[in-house]
Amino acid sequence: MIDVQDLGFRYGENRVFRDVSFSLAAGKIAAILGPNGRGKTTLLKSVVGLLKPDTGTASLGGRLGYVAQRAEIAFAYKVIDIVVMGRAAHVGMFRAPGPKDYQHARNALSLLGLSGFAEQHFNRLSGGERQLVMIARALASECQVLILDEPASALDFRNQDLVLSTLRRLAEDLGLAILMTTHFPQHAAHIADYALLLQSADDAQWGSSEEMLSEEKLELLFGLPVEKVQVQRGDKTHSGILPLFS
């Protein structure tokens, strides 16, 4: 669904990344990992088409849903108004969304368990709820590819869990191809099938999560030793990636 070939980008003389290639099938989740400022968002925007790469191509095999990092809006829209805006591509320049569009919006909300929030003001929601509304808006657009910028990084534990498990469910149930950025390897390890490590401007590595999220690679990536840990709770095994702070 997502096919990226030799993608490169630079701001003037400053190279951000180069030779990035990967492809992601429907129903799979990939995470782009890197420390702050390494160019995760830039890469995402190049894939989405918001930025024009200087080399290579990125093609999406289906309708795109994009959830940006900043989830604040200037006006006090209600949740249903926000979600129905996901229908923008289906509604013409001089038309307003019809009953069918509102149905899509309501379905998307109910899929994410947000039906009760429809008439609430978006800006009064919690960070996790806002993130879910943005995902609902993407779903309302009938997207097949979902690209998210740091969807869970600014959230508390419960909301991180809510957003991540929702993404996992969407990939499995709806067959969405999901690409997200994160600076928490834990999040990638939890839901991603693949990971892309932005080690440096010249070195981007793509591979399965197990292969990419090794202690050595992560230490190289973040400049801090990490240790993978496993915790047995009941009959469930939880794995974690623990940073060894100085």
Added chain:
Amino acid sequence: MKTISLAKLLLLAITGTVVSGTNADPITFTDQRDRIVTLDSEAARVVTIPIPAASMFMSVDGGTEKLVGMHPLSKTAIKDQILETFYPDAMSIPSDIAGPGFNFSPNVEALLSLEPDLVFQWGHLNDDIIDPLLNAGLNVALIKIGQEAFTRRWLTMMGAVTGNEEKAAKMISWRDEVQAEIKAETDKIPAAEKPRVLYFMNYLSKLRVAGGKSYNNFYINLAGGQNAASELGMFAEVGPEQVIAWDPEVILLNGFEKKLSPKDVYDNPLFADLSAVKNRRVYKMPLGGYRWDPPNQESPLTWLWLSMVLHPERFDWDLPRRMDENYKTMYGQGVSADNVKKILRFSMNKDAANYEIFSPDKQ
């Protein structure tokens, strides 16, 4: 204040040294900003920046020789009018000293090149148009407009600096005489018989009328009318509905809007029910040596004309004869019957009620 007193000192110093070298006595007078102006002798080269001052100066001096510079709009007011007939030379007097438009900032270098003995400038606008003249060491007389007394002071000053004190005094006493002459009659008119008069300072782009503090208000009262808009101050914009509410019996149209004619009022459907329109008493103000609506050297003629317009049954001045006489006094030349018709705007006013009383052909 400081610049003025400094300039005064400077002038005194100059006159003190030069006075012995000339055969005339120094001339000292107070201008309308209460500054003392001293010339070492009669002015032979005068520049006027206020627009109406040029034609007034010509009337006091009876010619154009001493006027070496004027505002470009002074020239526009003379062009194609009676003064150009009297003084064709006026058209070659430099007018690059200020302007364009209603801009009174002097072009000091152009002014200095004219070597003026005295410059007339507005005193009621702002000091930025005055200071450059003083800084350049020019003699400046500051004048104001808007009241009958102000206009008389202009005449006095202009007479004093050109050695025409007698003529200026004569022009002032003419004003006194005519004013008294008309007032004696109009005082007898009961208030109820004084028509409501409305003067339009602007009509074409906006309706602006003269209020109770305007000069127009003064001569409307003098001529036996009452200003319909006396509740306003100087000049103010009004809506058409207010005009209808006032229902003026006589309408006076300004001389500034060249294209404006009584026809514009007669043809306006909004004003079809005005008394002035129904009785065809809409008049374009005449234009002689200057426009007759603002204060000027010919104001007594304005008053006589208006008193006849307002009360044709009471007044029977021989206006063409008076024009002829006084033009001879002021400008040294009389006016023909055709000139009178042109000045009184017969082409625009001929269909107005009673306008034939002004005809120079009737005798």
Added chain:
Amino acid sequence: MQQTLVAGVRESRWRPALFIVLVIVLVLSALLSLAIGRFAVPVSHVAGILASALLPMEPWWTPVEARVVELIRIPRVLMAGLAGAGLAVAGSALQGIFRNPLVGPQIIGVSSGAAFGGALAILLSESRYLLIGLAFACGMLAMVIVYSISRQQGRASILMLVLAGIVTSAFFSALVSVTKFVADPDDKLPAIVFWLMGSFASASYEKVWLIAVPVIIGSAVIYLMRFQINVLSLGDEEAHALGVKVERTRWIALTAIALISSAVVAAAGVIGWVGLVIPHFARMLTGPDHKVLIPAAMLIGASYLIHVDNVARTAIAAEIPVGIITALIGAPIFGLLLRRTANKGWTSE
């Protein structure tokens, strides 16, 4: 959550009632305006004059009264209403497009550009159509200039927008001064000066058409684009990611806004603050969804300017310039809004 659901239902029930109230207010405002003025016309006579347009009847009023109501008051009320409605719609759309509740046609440069275009047209000819054409062209040009100055790397911050607006307005004001400088002082200069001051005093049916056609067309385009404007108000990136052709959509809307604003300027001069304050007020009643905001702002703007003009034409014998009254009311309100937003930020309405 249960509570907010109920509140939501209540809001949608309340909405038709709101519009009924706004329409009634507008109709009453217009009727009141027709009944007051410097020339006294009894209300029963006004009613008769209005009714006689529909039914044949024996007049019990005088021809003067009929003329005052038909030829002076009706066009004047129509012009004031159309101008108020147009400015409010233009302001609502601008605030949505620039994601900022504090933007108006004046800040974005349209008014000063249109003022120059109009002054230039007066200088060149006496055609009203040239006047509105040049006002539109220069209003549009000024908007393009403000937009391109303020835009950096695809973003226009409100500060840059305001600064670019100040720069552009200053430039076009200087151009207006140039036209005044070279204008013939006998007729062109007063025409320019008075036109710039703006007023409904010279209202006529011809001017009503002059303002009605562009305002109706422009407002219709903006209303049709209400959903796209909603999407644009989320920000360019999001709108783009949602599949909206951002630049094209924005320019169609801005063209409609320039059309409305320049028509109002052409017919009635520069009337500030209406397009800034009314949309904000309407948003407090309806919320930000342009589907309801635009018609509400339109109705409120029309009533508002009709009442402002009532004061302008009846308070004293002289006409008070409408722009003075709107500024006296609008500037303090704008100041309050600035303080409020400075305290709370844009996002927490």
